[in-house]
Amino acid sequence: MRILSILVIASLFTRLTLSIQESKELKWYSFSEGLKIAKSENKKVLIDVYTDWCQWCKKMDKEVYSNSTVKNYLASKFILVKLNAESERKHIFEGREYSETELAYIFGVEGFPTTIFIREDMQPITAVPGYFPADVFMKILTFIGDDYYMKMSFDDYLERTGGLPKN
Template identity: 45%
Template structure:
């Protein structure tokens, strides 16, 4: 009887630890995504957000925690979070220095959330503005991926 109690106790104590190891989107900085893309070309998905954007927070809590979204984004993109109002964090892209806010303007983002997809050659971009439920987000990402790759 003692052994069953010990096993049950171990299972109960271990389950919160396992629950915390949930799969998540791998978010990179813009410069990390550029460096990774040079080693292994992949499209870049940029989540352009602001701290005050309620729909951005809903994407983080609802859509970006969906297992199917997590798997699809991690398999097909280098995911980047870009604060459209951050003027302090700077990085270099294509020989120019940008702040996150300047990059958001350069990508012509004017509403939030906005998802910018940059092809693996770091040339062509497509925008997917607005909040999306997980299934709709997956459908839109898949369609954009096919459009940009021709597959």
């Protein structure tokens, strides 16, 4: 009976721990703050460039950034930044002051959402335009986050890892 009680308590504790982890929200920073933290923690930066009217941006927030696998991976590998491409909020980048609108332009953003990846040394890696389901987005995240982009093309990476998920 005692062993059964211990097993039940352990099971409840495990479920509670998992539900707490899954409910943990991602920590998003402003552009200036995110880059500063990334430098101090020597982490890559993921910048989610969005607009308030963009339905695909909202879908990305609701379905992709809320996915527990995506959240756990992002939290371990990246400092996260939200950048409103229509905001005049000012930030310092490379010694100059820019609005968020100007920063989106500097990074070559032409549509929304766009995900920008920056290396630990604050050099741009790439910008990926569009919405992606969580399983496809994970392929992109691991390609960048695990530094495969330094060794091979994304097509080669997909070939080596079984391609894109089939829906």
